[in-house]
Amino acid sequence: MSGRLPYIKRRKYPHMTGEDFFIWNRFITRFPDYFETVDYDWRVGDGMKLDPTWEDNFKRMAKAITQKRIDVLGWNGDLPTIVELKRSVGLSTLGQVLGYKTLLMNEFPYFGTPKLLVLTEQIGEDDQLVMDKFKVRVMVV
DSSP: OOOSEESOOOSOOTTOOHHHHHHHHHHHHHOTTSOSEEEEEEEESOOSOOOTTSOHHHHHHHHHHHSEEEEEEEEETTEEEEEEEEEEEOHHHHHHHHHHHHHHHHHOGGGOOOEEEEEEEEEOHHHHHHHHHTTOEEEEO
16 A cells, blocks of 8 residues: 655645644655655544444534544555654653554554654653653654
8 A cells, every 4th residue: 555645745734733744844844855745643542432323424524523533645556654743852752652553553454563653853862761661762853
């Protein structure tokens, strides 16, 4: 599989605002060949438990707004990379990307094991040590 969109700078990205937008644009500028294609705002997981008596349109809306969202799913051939954008990385970021990885692999096992990439403006030495231990690549851009 490959992403639905070309990996290029845009004026707007789905579900991406503020610092995330600037971090992502800097990354694309510095690494214009890093991915072949991308998907933005990739939803994983089931979201909230839905009441079976709800109308279908309400169920769809409730599920969509409570599912977890991967900022960017980058693709090189059939190999996905989960990309999380953070102004500052903390240990909670590790839980977030490991959670995304678990949910993505559960829902889409045929994707294989995704790589994990965090793009940030800053990270402390302790947080970098932990990210390295769990094989999460962190790039300061």
